[in-house]
Amino acid sequence: MRLNAPVAFVARRRHVGAMTLSLSPEVLALVHGAMALPGDPARHRVVCAMSGGVDSSVAAALLKAAGYDVVGITLQLYDHGEAIRRKGACCAGQDIHDARRVAAALGIPHYVLDFESRFRESVIDDFVSSYVQGATPIPCVRCNQTVKFADLLGYARDLDASALATGHYIESRTRADGRRDLVTPQDMARDQSYFLFATTQAQADFLRFPLGRLPKSETRALAAELGLVVAEKPDSQDICFVPDGNYADIILKLRPDAAEAGDIVHVDGHVLGRHAGIIHFTIGQRRGLGIASGEPLFVVRLDAGKKLVVVGPREALKRHDIALADVNWLGDAPLADDPLPVFAKIRSSRPPVEATVRRVGTGASVSILAGEYGVSPGQACVLYDGLGSSARLLGGGFISPN
Secondary structure: OOOOOHHHHOOEEEEEOOEEEEEOHHHHHHHHHHHOOOOOHHHOEEEEEOOOOHHHHHHHHHHHHOOOEEEEEEEEOOOHHHHOOOOOOOOOOHHHHHHHHHHHHHOOOEEEEEOHHHHHHHHHHHHHHHHHOOOOOOHHHHHHHHHHHHHHHHHHHHOOOOEEEOOOOOEEEEOOOOOEEEEOOOOHHHOOHHHHOOOOHHHHHHEEOOOOOOOHHHHHHHHHHHOOOOOOOOOOOOOOOOHHHOHHHHHHHHOOOOOOOEEEEEOOOOEEEEEOOHHHOOOOOOOOOOOOOOOOOEEEEEEOOOOEEEEEOHHHHEEEEEEEEEEEEOOOOOOOOOOEEEEEEOOOOOOOEEEEEEEEOOEEEEEEEEEEEOOOOOOEEEEEOOOOOOOEEEEEEEEOOO
């Protein structure tokens, strides 16, 4: 069910805390369909993860208006004092304050949990260690995997909640056997399924996503109609703890010895120049290499052990076969030795492409039929059963070095 305009929200009014929310029967059906909880909504406690942004705030408001017993929880993940001075951060500083204000306006209980140590150990330290080794890690996946969908889910169960809801743009649907599938959302421009590939089946069964069938524009329209303080708030950065997107700065702050100079080498073996540390490079990078060349050159490989930045023509970036580690599989049957047709996505900004996947030891091997450029160790390769909206998320894994 796709909603067409903000006017769809004006059919019926319910009082929510200190404010009044206009909900149409269509929107109520959308929320109840997303929750898929039997009986009276008031009998179901739902913990809503509230980051202080517009998406999670609207998710909490919709749940409250639909009659659920909503409890808001915000995780403080890193230094409050530092983050409060930055725009585009989440889970710290002003965002915690905004989540509190939204919860108060909705009339729901709200708790802030201090997860700074856990976040540092599980996400930031992992990010730094991986980057120093020449990988391009995805801390948002690690955060979902270790903090948000593991620790927070445990807190929700301790509160006797029937479900944990978030403001992610993804859907979950009940299968015939009662388990739940994760599927891509209606608004594919906001699709966040790539970052949720590591969600286990047990977690998927407990999670709910009230915004899965809403376009982002209508989420903002709802926030504005409600008068939420976050209605015009910009979306948060993907990597919340990296100021200005400068990864090298945060790495050098935590690992001052990380920048070791070495050679920049062409794939044919000859040395082209020197670099100040592989932490300043990523696979596929073209600009800022610090070398002169008569042809366009790209970073093809990073060798941390030998301190090498290997460059070459664009064609040298192309790969067909990808090894995966830490595989999370959500398919109906276990992965087998025989190739299974799937669609594979190697970066969040790229569309899935035709591929096959098969089990290899404790990991998996993905073969991209037409090949892909810029495959980077540390990134995720996420697998689907189709293309576009409502494609089932089959899981995925982290890309291993060659």
